[in-house]
Amino acid sequence: xxxxxxxxxxxxxxxxxxxxxxxxxxxxxxxxxxxxxxxxxxxxxxxxxxxxxxxxxxxxxxxxxxxxxxxxxxxxxxxxxxxxxxxxxxxxxxxxxxxxxxxxxxxxxxxxxxxxxxxxxxxxxxxxxxxxxxxxxxxxxxxxxxxxxxxxxxxxxxxxxxxxxxxxxxxxxxxxxxxxxxxxxxxxxxxxxxxxxxxxxxxxxxxxxxxxxxxxxxxxxxxxxxxxxxxxxxxxxxxxxxxxxxxxxxxxxxxxxxxxxxxxxxxxxxxxxxxxxxxxxxxxxxxxxxxxxxxxxxxxxxxxxxxxxxxxxxxxxxxxxxxxxxxxxxxxxxxxxxxxxxxxxxxxxxxxxxxxxxxxxxxxxxxxxxxxxxxxxxxxxxxxxxxxxxxxxxxxxxxxxxxxxxxxxxxxxxxxxxxxxxxxxxxxxxxxxxxxxxxxxxxxxxxxxxxxxxxxxxxxxxxxxxxxxxxxxxxxxxxxxx
Amino acid sequence: xxxxxxxxxxxxxxxxxxxxxxxxxxxxxxxxxxxxxxxxxxxxxxxxxxxxxxxxxxxxxxxxxxxxxxxxxxxxxxxxxxxxxxxxxxxxxxxxxxxxxxxxxxxxxxxxxxxxxxxxxxxxxxxxxxxxxxxxxxxxxxxxxxxxxxxxxxxxxxxxxxxxxxxxxxxxxxxxxxxxxxxxxxxxxxxxxxxxxxxxxxxxxxxxxxxxxxxxxxxxxxxxxxxxxxxxxxxxxxxxxxxxxxxxxxxxxxxxxxxxxxxxxxxxxxxxxxxxxxxxxxxxxxxxxxxxxxxxxxxxxxxxxxxxxxxxxxxxxxxxxx
Numbered sequence: 001x002x003x004x005x006x007x008x009x010x011x012x013x014x015x016x017x018x019x020x021x022x023x024x025x026x027x028x029x030x031x032x033x034x035x036x037x038x039x040x041x042x043x044x045x046x047x048x049x050x051x052x053x054x055x056x057x058x059x060x061x062x063x064x065x066x067x068x069x070x071x072x073x074x075x076x077x078x079x080x081x082x083x084x085x086x087x088x089x090x091x092x093x094x095x096x097x098x099x100x101x102x103x104x105x106x107x108x109x110x111x112x113x114x115x116x117x118x119x120x121x122x123x124x125x126x127x128x129x130x131x132x133x134x135x136x137x138x139x140x141x142x143x144x145x146x147x148x149x150x151x152x153x154x155x156x157x158x159x160x161x162x163x164x165x166x167x168x169x170x171x172x173x174x175x176x177x178x179x180x181x182x183x184x185x186x187x188x189x190x191x192x193x194x195x196x197x198x199x200x201x202x203x204x205x206x207x208x209x210x211x212x213x214x215x216x217x218x219x220x221x222x223x224x225x226x227x228x229x230x231x232x233x234x235x236x237x238x239x240x241x242x243x244x245x246x247x248x249x250x251x252x253x254x255x256x257x258x259x260x261x262x263x264x265x266x267x268x269x270x271x272x273x274x275x276x277x278x279x280x281x282x283x284x285x286x287x288x289x290x291x292x293x294x295x296x297x298x299x300x301x302x303x304x305x306x307x308x309x310x311x312x313x314x315x316x317x318x319x320x321x322x323x324x325x326x327x328x329x330x331x332x333x334x335x336x337x338x339x340x341x342x343x344x345x346x347x348x349x350x351x352x353x354x355x356x357x358x359x360x361x362x363x364x365x366x367x368x369x370x371x372x373x374x375x376x377x378x379x380x381x382x383x384x385x386x387x388x389x390x391x392x393x394x395x396x397x398x399x400x401x402x403x404x405x406x407x408x409x410x411x412x413x414x415x416x417x418x419x420x421x422x423x424x425x426x427x428x429x430x431x432x433x434x435x436x437x438x439x440x441x442x443x444x445x446x447x448x449x450x451x452x453x454x455x456x457x458x459x460x461x462x463x464x465x466x467x468x469x470x471x472x473x474x475x476x477x478x479x480x481x482x
Numbered sequence: 483x484x485x486x487x488x489x490x491x492x493x494x495x496x497x498x499x500x501x502x503x504x505x506x507x508x509x510x511x512x513x514x515x516x517x518x519x520x521x522x523x524x525x526x527x528x529x530x531x532x533x534x535x536x537x538x539x540x541x542x543x544x545x546x547x548x549x550x551x552x553x554x555x556x557x558x559x560x561x562x563x564x565x566x567x568x569x570x571x572x573x574x575x576x577x578x579x580x581x582x583x584x585x586x587x588x589x590x591x592x593x594x595x596x597x598x599x600x601x602x603x604x605x606x607x608x609x610x611x612x613x614x615x616x617x618x619x620x621x622x623x624x625x626x627x628x629x630x631x632x633x634x635x636x637x638x639x640x641x642x643x644x645x646x647x648x649x650x651x652x653x654x655x656x657x658x659x660x661x662x663x664x665x666x667x668x669x670x671x672x673x674x675x676x677x678x679x680x681x682x683x684x685x686x687x688x689x690x691x692x693x694x695x696x697x698x699x700x701x702x703x704x705x706x707x708x709x710x711x712x713x714x715x716x717x718x719x720x721x722x723x724x725x726x727x728x729x730x731x732x733x734x735x736x737x738x739x740x741x742x743x744x745x746x747x748x749x750x751x752x753x754x755x756x757x758x759x760x761x762x763x764x765x766x767x768x769x770x771x772x773x774x775x776x777x778x779x780x781x782x783x784x785x786x787x788x789x790x791x792x793x794x795x796x797x798x799x800x801x802x803x804x
Contacts, residue, residue: 127758130766134541156542156765301646301742302626376542445764449738453561456743479763482555 073393073410074169081112082383084141087129089122094331098403105399106390113383129375133158139375141384145192147183147371148438152445154186159373163189165385176392179437180409184371186442192371193392194409196400198326199431200257200365202358203333206351208233208244208321211343219322219355223261223286226322226358230293233321242303245294246321249287251304251314253324253357255455256448257366259283260436261359266447267439273447273476276469279361284465286360288458297459311336316350324357326368327428331405354427356434365435369409407432443480450475535772540765552773561761562774564744565752568652572748573719576656577712584663584711585704588670589696602671606664617728620658621645630657645729648743655725655746666711673707674700702798709797713789720782726751736760749778 090099096119103115118140120128126146132139145153153159166172171193173181180194206216212232220226230246237243249258256266264279274280291297307314314320316338338350356363372388374381390396397413400406407428408414414432419425441447450472457463463471499507510517535552537545556562587605591598608616623629624644631641644654681699690698701708726748730741738760740747755761757771 130541152759152764156540158542298643298647302643305626305643305646443763446738446759446762449761452736452739453744460743482763 073175073395074171074389076109076386076390078110078112080110080382080386082380083114083116084380084383084387086115086117086142086387087120087125087140088117088144089120089125090144091119091121095404098400101399101403102391102396105396106387109390110383110386113387115387130156130158133376136377139378141374141378141380142387143373143375144195144370145373147180147192147194147197147369148440149445150184150191150371150373151186151440151442153373154189154191155442157376159191160376160378160381161189162191162193162374162385162388166190166193169389171389175394175411176409177411177414177432179367179435180369180371183437183440192373193388194369194371195392195397196404197367197369197407197409197432198328199367199407199428199435200253200324200326200357201428201431202322202355203315203325203329204322204353204355205315205318206353207340207342207348208318212321216351217353219353220358221356223358223360229322242294242319244319244321245303247323247358248290248294248300248320249324250291250300251320251323255284255287256438256451257324258287258357260364260366261357261362262286263361265439267441271441271443273441273444273473273480275451275473275476276466280469281466282360284455284458284469288465291459297456300459311338315352318350327354327431328404328406330354330424354424356431363434365431366438367432367435368437369407371409441476441480444476447476447479450479531772531775534769535776537769538767539769539772541768542766545769548769552770553777555770556773556777561740561744561747561752565740565747565749568745568747569720569722569749571652572655572722573716575652576659576719577715579656580659580663580666580715581708581712583660584666585670585708587663588667588674589700591667591671592674602668605667608661609664613724614728616661617658617725620661621729621732624654624658645732646742648741648745651729651741651745655722655729658725666715669711670704670707673704677703703800705797706799709789709793713786716785716789717782720778721750722748723750723754727754749774753778 086103088099090096099117103117106115107113125143126149129139129143143159145159150159154161173184173190176194177197180197181190184190184192184194202219204219209216212229214229214232220229226247233244233246234242235244249255256264259266259280262279262283264277264283266273266275266280268274291300294300294303304314307317307319310316310332315323315325316333316336318338318340333350333352339347340350342348357365372391374384374388378384392410394410394412394416397408397410398416398419401408401413401416401419414429420429439447451469454463454468454472458465458468534545536547536549538548538551539545591602591605625631626641626643626646628644630644634641642650644650677700681703682695685695685699726741726746727737730739730746730751731737737751738755740751740755752761753771753774756767756774759765759767762770
């Protein structure tokens with residue numbers, strides 16, 4: 001009797017437990033859909049990496065004051081109202097502040113729209129968004145998308161097609177750098193409005209130039225000149241290892257970037273891979289020459305492994321005299337103001353300049369960057385669209401660029417007089433006319449992996465350049481047929 | 483009237499269950515939370531992934547049935563073989579090293595020398611550190627001019643570039659893995675403590691010395707524990723991911739490349755790269771990744787069954803043969 005009472009009591013407890021578990025499971029508000037399994041700490045910094053500019057003298061115009069940037073943005077519809085969520089990955093103090101200012105500008109222009117911004121780590125933001133879109137809920141109204149990946153996102157139906165809205169409001173892309181607009185298109189429709197971009201340029205160390213007896217105001221311009229300069233700039237230690245190397249196309253850049261400076265167009269305009277053209281082979285052989293110059297691939301790996309984040313990187317430590325990096329690197333140099341030990345053992349500040357990448361056929365470079373998109377199924381599409389129009393308009397874009405020193409996608413903003421007062425900025429704007437956004441191949445967005453998998457074999461001498469590129473070409477063609 | 487009462491009685495009797503049945507229901511109820519969790523979070527997704535492995539599926543659009551295409555593509559995929567080779571290498575090297583090292587250390591700790599307690603704690607300490615932070619730490623220790631190589635330099639040995647040299651990346655991971663053997667040591671130690679002392683006493687009377695005792699008493703008595711550790715160790719080594727993800731993605735390198743010369747492209751890392759679009763044609767190739775997951779499941783299953791079969795030859799359970 002007693003036992004059975006206990007039994008019933010236990011059954012009751014077990015039932016209660018079960019019930020509460022089920023209730024908890026159903027009532028739980030699933031916060032974040034699965035992000036990347038590893039810590040986002042492993043995520044690489046986005047192009048346009050951080051580094052707070054040392055208290056830049058650029059005073060921002062008071063909100064509602066005179067417009068710094070020339071030109072006007074698209075017409076905004078002030079009647080649209082609602083609350084929207086905005087996901088971005090700009091968590092550093094500088095960029096967080098910059099994005100809040102952009103939102104403040106848009107709040108003034110769109111009084112009925114309330115924007116709440118959410119920081120998502122760079123490693124998680126797109127995975128989280130895709131998971132939310134797949135689940136049909138929990139996606140933001142506006143998200144910062146990686147522009148080169150937009151066509152693929154469009155194909156996978158992650159983001160809304162914005163073509164109709166853009167056409168309605170007279171946005172045809174002419175306000176932006178041409179390649180940034182092109183990157184947002186999939187089958188002729190735009191899936192995001194360009195927001196920020198960058199350009200890869202050459203940073204050179206004037207102290208090293210002086211020491212090597214070169215004119216510190218004359219950076220090399222061609223492939224040949226870089227090699228001549230390198231003969232003077234390379235510096236060996238007593239044990240034969242390099243204390244300083246002049247330049248390496250594989251440090252902070254890559255073969256495909258320098259391919260463009262040799263007239264290579266990896267993917268033709270009608271979406272055909274052309275990875276094994278004579279120009280491409282020539283580029284790869286030129287890079288191989290640099291690898292061999294500095295004692296081969298594994299030595300380069302070790303050399304690269306001995307550097308860390310700024311100010312312990314290749315350039316700020318003075319160990320590589322010329323590096324390729326994006327314009328945003330400027331703010332890091334301004335912030336750290338690295339000091340080097342000169343030949344006399346004295347400390348002196350690193351003075352540096354920016355120039356075009358050394359080329360063999362034409363000035364060229366590559367650019368990445370971001371666009372603002374509306375995830376498919378976003379709850380408040382109309383308000384999201386008005387906010388995107390405002391955030392990509394000259395005024396908001398100029399504010400963003402002044403705060404971050406990043407290249408705005410909007411051309412009028414890039415020519416903001418406050419920004420142009422810096423001669424380096426003038427150069428970056430000029431460099432924007434000699435860059436492209438890389439190549440997209442709709443049937444095989446990851447086409448570059450076929451090159452990446454073979455480069456190392458070329459550097460180690462396992463494969464000949466021509467044979468390796470032929471292989472890559474065949475592999476890409478085979479994948480496209482699938 | 484009476485009939486009605488009888489009917490009620492019958493009805494009531496139907497509802498009074500036998501104690502055994504009632505006990506069974508209680509048991510199932512207690513197990514319910516886990517069972518529901520298993521069905522919702524493990525079995526369900528497994529069945530779904532079996533289905534998606536026969537489709538082209540990128541999460542955001544509906545799966546498209548393609549039959550065996552994913553499996554066929556797998557067997558033509560050079561990276562599938564590279565990742566398998568890398569993973570088998572790791573299993574074949576890491577497991578013996580870890581088993582031998584942890585048994586040796588457990589035997590030492592079992593001697594009850596002064597300070598053994600402190601060492602037990604010291605060996606276990608790394609296990610309380612979060613994995614990712616510790617991996618970052620080791621990336622730094624095994625840097626080309628890191629602590630490890632500087633220590634070697636003291637003895638006049640010039641250390642390799644570890645995670646930058648394709649020949650040394652996997653050995654680097656084995657070296658790093660040695661840091662976490664504290665858990666295994668403790669399990670062996672517990673087993674050692676459980677070996678009856680009279681066995682050793684009897685052997686001593688028969689004139690057995692240290693090594694003979696170890697060979698004929700300690701190791702056979704440990705064999706069930708060794709077996710368990712080997713099985714779980716192999717399953718764990720096949721599933722290596724976090725370490726490879728962090729080391730292969732160091733600096734600004736793309737994890738899609740799988741480290742220097744693809745030497746860290748382990749099976750699950752490649753699966754991840756396929757699932758999240760850093761390798762392969764592009765987009766989230768969940769179908770392909772699911773097919774990979776099922777192949778891995780079959781490989782691990784086959785190896786585990788083989789081990790169970792082999793175990794009959796070398797694992798000694800006390801309850802047997804008496």
